[in-house]
Amino acid sequence: MLWLTAAGRCSPRLRSADRLVLDFGGFDPQSVKGFLSSGDGALLYRYGLKAAAAGPLLEVGAYCGRSACYLGAAARDAGSRLYSVDHHQGSEEHQPGWEWHDAELWNAAAGRLDTLPVFLRTIRHAGLEGCVTPVVARSRDAARNWRTPLALVFIDGGHSMQAALADWRGWAGHVAPDGYLLIHDVHPVPGDGGRPPMEIYRRAIASGLFEPAERQEALIALRRVT
Ligand code: MG
Numbered sequence: 001m002l003w004l005t006a007a008g009r010c011s012p013r014l015r016s017a018d019r020l021v022l023d024f025g026g027f028d029p030q031s032v033k034g035f036l037s038s039g040d041g042a043l044l045y046r047y048g049l050k051a052a053a054a055g056p057l058l059e060v061g062a063y064c065g066r067s068a069c070y071l072g073a074a075a076r077d078a079g080s081r082l083y084s085v086d087h088h089q090g091s092e093e094h095q096p097g098w099e100w101h102d103a104e105l106w107n108a109a110a111g112r113l114d115t116l117p118v119f120l121r122t123i124r125h126a127g128l129e130g131c132v133t134p135v136v137a138r139s140r141d142a143a144r145n146w147r148t149p150l151a152l153v154f155i156d157g158g159h160s161m162q163a164a165l166a167d168w169r170g171w172a173g174h175v176a177p178d179g180y181l182l183i184h185d186v187h188p189v190p191g192d193g194g195r196p197p198m199e200i201y202r203r204a205i206a207s208g209l210f211e212p213a214e215r216q217e218a219l220i221a222l223r224r225v226t
Contacts (some may be wrong), residue, residue, distance in 0.1 A: 034066030048074025050109030061157035062086035118212035143170025164196030
């Protein structure tokens with residue numbers, strides 16, 4: 001059991017045998033717009049902490065910063081860093097007229113969705129500005145020029161097949177041996193969610209590079225084996 005304080009200290013406290021409780025000193029990551037459950041957030045934190053000694057962490061798809069709170073806290077507590085990649089213009093499903101459009105995130109002056117101001121505010125309120133680096137870029141552009149082995153990659157980007165495959169192709173090779181690849185929104189039952197995250201999970205297993213490590217709700221953790 002670990003409690004995180006606003007000051008950034010991390011102290012273990014026993015509360016129950018199997019639950020991780022994250023406390024940001026009054027700031028609740030679940031108050032941030034987003035789609036990640038607190039249980040999935042705790043799993044991100046746990047894997048981030050476990051992996052971080054091997055290098056930095058990276059997430060693809062930041063939105064308003066909810067997942068960055070959990071991974072950023074892991075980076076902070078392990079003395080590492082989280083790189084958070086997003087163009088901050090919203091995925092396909094966030095655009096006007098689509099199911100997950102949020103009018104509050106519309107930047108009228110720019111004439112497009114703009115999640116960057118909210119993301120930066122989230123990181124500031126969570127006390128994580130010192131260990132989270134926003135990379136404002138398309139996933140494929142950032143991946144193409146990336147050179148540092150990563151201890152953990154969390155793919156939670158666009159849900160079109162094109163976007164999901166670009167995330168897999170762009171980032172899987174950057175995961176260090178024994179590092180972790182986590183994929184969000186993997187729904188084994190058709191109809192429970194979009195197929196592209198499930199498709200990249202299948203490709204990860206078929207590649208022989210990764211083996212399943214853990215599954216929780218729609219979040220899957222894979223370990224790089226070669
Ligand atoms: Mg997601």
